[in-house]
Amino acid sequence: ELVAKAKGGAPLMYASGGPGVPGHLASEMLLEQTKVRMEHVPYRGPAPATQAVLGGEVACGFLATPTVLPHVKSGRLVALAVSSEAPSSLAPDVPTLAKALNQPGLDVSFRLVLQAAKATPPAVVAEIEKHAAEIMKQADVRERLKNYDLTAVGSTSAQAQQVMTAEMKRWEPVVKRLGLKAE
Structure with a gap:
């Protein structure tokens, strides 16, 4: 209905928490996929951004589930879809964007990756990696992350690098189209 x-x-307007934030990029990927134009x-x-949607200043916005769920x-907002590949554990009745748009494989979710400076000695990286993996296995940590609609993965540095490379490739066309620059 929103796309129609x-x-x-x-033209409809959509909110984000700022230029280049996940909600901005997710919205732009959605607009590209659906061949729709909206003003950011x-x-x-x-x-x-949430207040703007609540107040009717803008029609919609991709905003973090924990922020908008209350x-x-x-009943003040309607959840149309979640951007992740899988349904959100916080909002299991809300369809994924892929399901809502009948576009299997559509995934506009984001990954958070723990990083260290390039000059960090390999022994220190190994130690951080080891402790981070242990922490990500702890039930209380996993539960706290779940409350923020995040899923703990825990991986090696090499696996994290593969994720980052794939993510850069996936998001690069959107970032270039928008002319975004790192500040």
């Missing part, structure tokens, strides 16, 4: 509405009339309205963080539960 965006195709059918005056960047806010200074997820709270003001407003969805209260």
Whole structure:
């Protein structure tokens, strides 16, 4: 319905927590996939972006599940889809974007990767890697991450590098199209 509405009339505006944040990039990937145009309205963080959607300043926004879930539960917002490949454990009744748009394989989710400076000695990297893997296995850590709609993976540095390389390849066209630069 949102895509149809965006195709059918005056341009809609969407909120994000700022230029280049996950919600901005996810929205732009959605717009590219659906061949729809909307105007981006960047806010200074997820709270003001959420308030803009709640207040009707903008039509929608890709905002973090924990940020908007209280407003969805209260009936003030409608959750249309989650950006991840798999349904969210926090909002299991909300379809994935791929399912909502009937586009199998569509995934506009993000990965968080623990990083260290390139000059970090290999022994230190190994120690960090070891402790990080141990921490990611702890039930209380996994539960806390789940409350933020995050899934603990825990991997080696080589696996993390593979993830980062794949993510850069996936997001590069969107970043280039938008003309975003690291600051």
